[in-house]
Amino acid sequence: MHADLELLGARIRAARQARGMTLAELAAAADMSTSTLSRLESGKRQANLELLIPISRRLGIRLDDLVHPTAPDPRVRRDTEERGGMRVTPLTPEDSPVQTYRVTYPPSQELPQLRMHDGYEWCYVLSGKLRLRVGDHDLELSRGEAAEFDTRTPHAMSAAGGKPATVLSIFNQAGERMHTRLGDAGAAPSAGEPAPES
Structure with missing residues (x-):
């Protein structure tokens, strides 16, 4: 049997502890010595x-x-x-503490209404150009640029340049900074799902 001994032992230990059994109790029930079971759990004994x-x-x-x-x-x-x-494509499970989306913004001449909500957002432009308004900053991000901002600051996003813009957006709903600084453009992360106005 070629199972990874360390992982196998950890699985035995986890299952034993989940059932509230001591080493001695499981060893006695399985008709083996406590030292044998201990060595098996620690990966020091061949299974x-x-x-x-x-x-x-x-x-x-x-x-x-x-x-x-x-x-x-x-x-x-x-x-x-x-x-x-x-077009919003969720890339993480619904119950994930950090939500990731692939968002495609349509061409637009008008910037959506500024919004605020708790959390941080990190975004990365996959294609096209993104207009990002954060507080007093009115920025245009090109493919390969990233931004991180506090979503308690009034903000809005839209495609710039007459073509769609596709963005990877990560939202931290706990309101903590994500420490993933990759680019230049305005400064700080957002929480919540992408909404038409954001």
């Missing part, structure tokens, strides 16, 4: 079926849960939405 089968039975889990734990599907499957002419 074999004779040891793992009784352990998994006493823990009430499958052998596969120890050897090949099932990882959740990492893909994010959320629909793109149209919001006030913008």
Whole structure:
């Protein structure tokens, strides 16, 4: 059996602790010495079926849960939405503390109404040009430029130059700075979902 010993031991320990069992209790139930189980949990003992089968039975889990734990599907499957002419594609799960979106702003001659809300935003221009108004700053960001700003400062975004602008936007809803300074253009991060006016 070629399971990673350290990970295997950590899985056994986690399952044991989740069930409120001590090393001695699980070792006795699995008919082995406490030192054997301790060495197995610390990755210092080679695992074999004779040891793992009784352990998994006493823990009430499958052998596969120890050897090949099932990882959740990492893909994010959320629909793109149209919001006030913008195309907004969520790139993170709904319950993520930091939300990431791919936002395409349509060409516009008018800057949307300035908005304020708690949090920080970091944005990166993927294509086109983005007009970003933050407080007294009225900026134009080109492809490859980034900005970070406090969304409690009045702000608004729109495409500039008569063509759509596609932006990667990261919103920290906890209101903490994200420390991801990558570019020049105005200064500080935003929280909440992209809205037609922002």
